[in-house]
Amino acid sequence: xxxxxxxxxxxxxxxxxxxxxxxxxxxxxxxxxxxxxxxxxxxxxxxxxxxxxxxxxxxxxxxxxxxxxxxxxxxxxxxxxxxxxxxxxxxxxxxxxxxxxxxxxxxxxxxxxxxxxxxxxxxxxxxxxxxxxxxxxxxxxxxxxxxxxxxxxxxxxxxxxxxxxxxxxxxxxxxxxxxxxxxxxxxxxxxxxxxxxxxxxxxxxxxxxxxxxxxxxxxxxxxxxxxxxxxxxxxxxxxxxxxxxxxxxxxxxxxxxxxxxxxxxxxxxxxxxxxxxxxxxxxxxxxxxxxxxxxxxxxxxxxxxxxxxxxxxxxxxxxxxxxxxxxxxxxxxxxxxxxxxxxxxxxxxxxxxxxxxx
Amino acid sequence: xxxxxxxxxxxxxxxxxxxxxxxxxxxxxxxxxxxxxxxxxxxxxxxxxxxxxxxxxxxxxxxxxxxxxxxxxxxxxxxxxxxxxxxxxxxxxxxxxxxxxxxxxxxxxxxxxxxxxxxxxxxxxxxxxxxxxxxxxxxxxxxxxxxxxxxxxxxxxxxxxxxxxxxxxxxxxxxxxxxxxxxxxxxxxxxxxxxxxxxxxxxxxxxxxxxxxxxxxxxxxxxxxxxxxxxxxxxxxxxxxxxxxxxxxxxxxxxxxxxxxxxxxxxxxxxxxxxxxxxxxxxxxxxxxxxxxxxxxxxxxxxxxxxxxxxxxxxxxxxxxxxxxxxxxxxxxxxxxxxxxxxxxxxxxxxxxxxxxxxxxxxxxxxxxxxxxxxxxxxxxxxxxxxxxxxxxxxxxxxxxxxxxxxxxxxxxxxxxxxxxxxxxxxxxxxxxxxxxxxxxxxxxxxxxxxxxxxxxxxxxxxxxxxxxxxxxxxxxxxxxxxxxxxxxxxx
Numbered sequence: 001x002x003x004x005x006x007x008x009x010x011x012x013x014x015x016x017x018x019x020x021x022x023x024x025x026x027x028x029x030x031x032x033x034x035x036x037x038x039x040x041x042x043x044x045x046x047x048x049x050x051x052x053x054x055x056x057x058x059x060x061x062x063x064x065x066x067x068x069x070x071x072x073x074x075x076x077x078x079x080x081x082x083x084x085x086x087x088x089x090x091x092x093x094x095x096x097x098x099x100x101x102x103x104x105x106x107x108x109x110x111x112x113x114x115x116x117x118x119x120x121x122x123x124x125x126x127x128x129x130x131x132x133x134x135x136x137x138x139x140x141x142x143x144x145x146x147x148x149x150x151x152x153x154x155x156x157x158x159x160x161x162x163x164x165x166x167x168x169x170x171x172x173x174x175x176x177x178x179x180x181x182x183x184x185x186x187x188x189x190x191x192x193x194x195x196x197x198x199x200x201x202x203x204x205x206x207x208x209x210x211x212x213x214x215x216x217x218x219x220x221x222x223x224x225x226x227x228x229x230x231x232x233x234x235x236x237x238x239x240x241x242x243x244x245x246x247x248x249x250x251x252x253x254x255x256x257x258x259x260x261x262x263x264x265x266x267x268x269x270x271x272x273x274x275x276x277x278x279x280x281x282x283x284x285x286x287x288x289x290x291x292x293x294x295x296x297x298x299x300x301x302x303x304x305x306x307x308x309x310x311x312x313x314x315x316x317x318x319x320x321x322x323x324x325x326x327x328x329x330x331x332x333x334x335x336x337x338x339x340x341x342x343x344x345x346x347x348x349x350x351x352x353x354x355x356x357x358x
Numbered sequence: 359x360x361x362x363x364x365x366x367x368x369x370x371x372x373x374x375x376x377x378x379x380x381x382x383x384x385x386x387x388x389x390x391x392x393x394x395x396x397x398x399x400x401x402x403x404x405x406x407x408x409x410x411x412x413x414x415x416x417x418x419x420x421x422x423x424x425x426x427x428x429x430x431x432x433x434x435x436x437x438x439x440x441x442x443x444x445x446x447x448x449x450x451x452x453x454x455x456x457x458x459x460x461x462x463x464x465x466x467x468x469x470x471x472x473x474x475x476x477x478x479x480x481x482x483x484x485x486x487x488x489x490x491x492x493x494x495x496x497x498x499x500x501x502x503x504x505x506x507x508x509x510x511x512x513x514x515x516x517x518x519x520x521x522x523x524x525x526x527x528x529x530x531x532x533x534x535x536x537x538x539x540x541x542x543x544x545x546x547x548x549x550x551x552x553x554x555x556x557x558x559x560x561x562x563x564x565x566x567x568x569x570x571x572x573x574x575x576x577x578x579x580x581x582x583x584x585x586x587x588x589x590x591x592x593x594x595x596x597x598x599x600x601x602x603x604x605x606x607x608x609x610x611x612x613x614x615x616x617x618x619x620x621x622x623x624x625x626x627x628x629x630x631x632x633x634x635x636x637x638x639x640x641x642x643x644x645x646x647x648x649x650x651x652x653x654x655x656x657x658x659x660x661x662x663x664x665x666x667x668x669x670x671x672x673x674x675x676x677x678x679x680x681x682x683x684x685x686x687x688x689x690x691x692x693x694x695x696x697x698x699x700x701x702x703x704x705x706x707x708x709x710x711x712x713x714x715x716x717x718x719x720x721x722x723x724x725x726x727x728x729x730x731x732x733x734x735x736x737x738x739x740x741x742x743x744x745x746x747x748x749x750x751x752x753x754x755x756x757x758x759x760x761x762x763x764x765x766x767x768x769x770x771x772x773x774x775x776x777x778x779x780x781x782x783x784x785x786x787x788x789x790x791x792x793x794x795x796x797x798x799x800x801x802x803x804x805x806x807x808x809x810x811x812x813x814x815x816x817x818x819x820x821x822x823x824x825x826x827x828x829x830x831x832x833x834x835x836x837x838x839x840x841x842x843x844x845x846x847x848x849x850x
Contacts, residue, residue: 215722216721216722216724217720217721217722218715218718218719218720218721218722220722221708221711221715221718221722222715222716222718224701224704224708225701225704225708225712225715228701228702228703228704229697229700229701229702231697231698232697232698232699232700232701232712233701233712233715233716235674235690235692235698235699236690236698236699236700236712236713236761237712237713237714237715237716238714238715238716238717239715239716240716
């Protein structure tokens, strides 16, 4: 039997939604290129070339960008499912990147495999630690996590900025970045030509396990119940809602932190200020488009990875500003939210309980 | 002597022939209220009798379908609260309408217009403090005030707007006894100064101690309007709860399909004291036993402590002192089903799985839960497309049947115990009858059931014993509608 969480969405709706998403992408892109005075055909061609046009583009651009989006997307999805509005994946990613880089750089002497594992573990702990600040404020003083996490994003940004100019700066003290970690500590490449690294397997594994936990385990069910209705979870389920949400918050931070560690060990090989082009924010869109289901996050992360890769190509080849893709992403979310609202109206009485799951 | 109903007599506030219908429910039919100048007028009635609706019409929050309103003998059309205020009518709601983070002066200024002069408002508050004896600090933040002080701010708000007719909706429900006495003294003085006050209440003692006149509503009709001295607690009680006493009693004892009490105690309370979330004592020194096979009905007017008593019995509230022994798992059907009992967006199966989810470890066996849900649906006649549709797609009756099934059937290992709170609120006649039948058969099977209903007839219909909760005390009464009704309002 299929887990009940998925039952209520018919295949027809899934298909309709996918078609809608693709139409929204093409439609918005064409419209924006046209309005902006760019060549529609060369813009679309560049978008295609940069994302799916070649094996190299698909693996080294689209998939490489999809990895951090998948991890942070799952982080946001599980937090939102528990009713924890963690907007802080970006800050948690940065904290994880810093922790991972620090461990990889200081433990360089140990066997490589052990360093990789320790560095990734450190990045998860770093992300969870960063999230724990907001989680503590939330459980102890009822500080809204929406506010605290978004503020902590900026703190994390400046903290990294300090680290790469201070304690973690490379020995010549010229560039605002850390030393480069040794080749042996890089995550192994998984295609012969190009940059695709084994972080993809980790991200797919995380998304699979998270989806499985939500569907199949008592802990996952408690998380969902606590997010749907804290009062019913407490009264009818005997669930300790505060403990459940706090735990979820920390796991969410750990996954976002892991994304940072994976970026350092798989892509940048050093800690930079601008190590994330806003993955933690895009992750919110990734998670919402996936309707907060970790399995669907694997798909939507690919989609957004492709869009961001294509945006780079459009900027290079057709002179189209890459911010255009941000507009496209926003249009996507709006289209999907609107579709969800229409569907609810057609089949259920008006709902005011779960606007976030669209 | 009854009140003069000649329309020439002076009135401060009069409502005549008021009709109000909500959908299929006739909330008021030809309801009438005549408030004389210089008097405190008690408006009495059971829950749902229409007291609040009538007063909301007087204050312009609802529009009557028919009828006329008079203020100081003039026919008026009160189309909004603003119009009511302009006519000198003030209302203090049961649930306060204050902004907790603002100061007393700011809250009082909220009702005003034009330029905001907080200093002037503060001076006005000081004047009011002196004239009323309320001791309000204009600069205190409302959230730091006690409930009683917040209520005085509400009254001050009305007085600042020159209210000469003050409607108070259950004003003492939230107050400690000393505060209540103080408030009622003030209301008396306010009326003596030539104003008029309407006191919505269901406490007879309070009505008789402070009011000059009383009006009793029952099922939307004015059934009694009299001077205080012309009524006895008996006449008031029977006016409130109606004369169908004998019928109900005959019906409920007929045929004796009632479960018979076995002897083993399932719940045992010894000098049990309970406090609410704010630490206010709601039940004091209650001692009782509830046995397997019994349906114990709880009768109480709103806010008498029954809410806390039910939650303690259901294991959701720890005693403040004393001893309460109850089974490890007690089924609980709370009054607010959507808020406290179900996950509206989740499937029937998931809602069944919710019970005991806090203690479950490891994997969810959704196949087993699905089969269990289908069995419960069959047994309890829950009409739904399948166990996998969201529970929000079900009617209220079917939702409630599933909740009842879940709470009754999922603890096969322990003594069966169930606490239900207004289990048929909002259900149609058929679903109500089904729920009643379920409760009876569960008790026949040996479950101990505690039932609270704000409808005393429902309590009498199902209960094998009745406990009345009034002003923190729990005591058992015989199954006598009249005596129970009087005890609920403190008249016996």
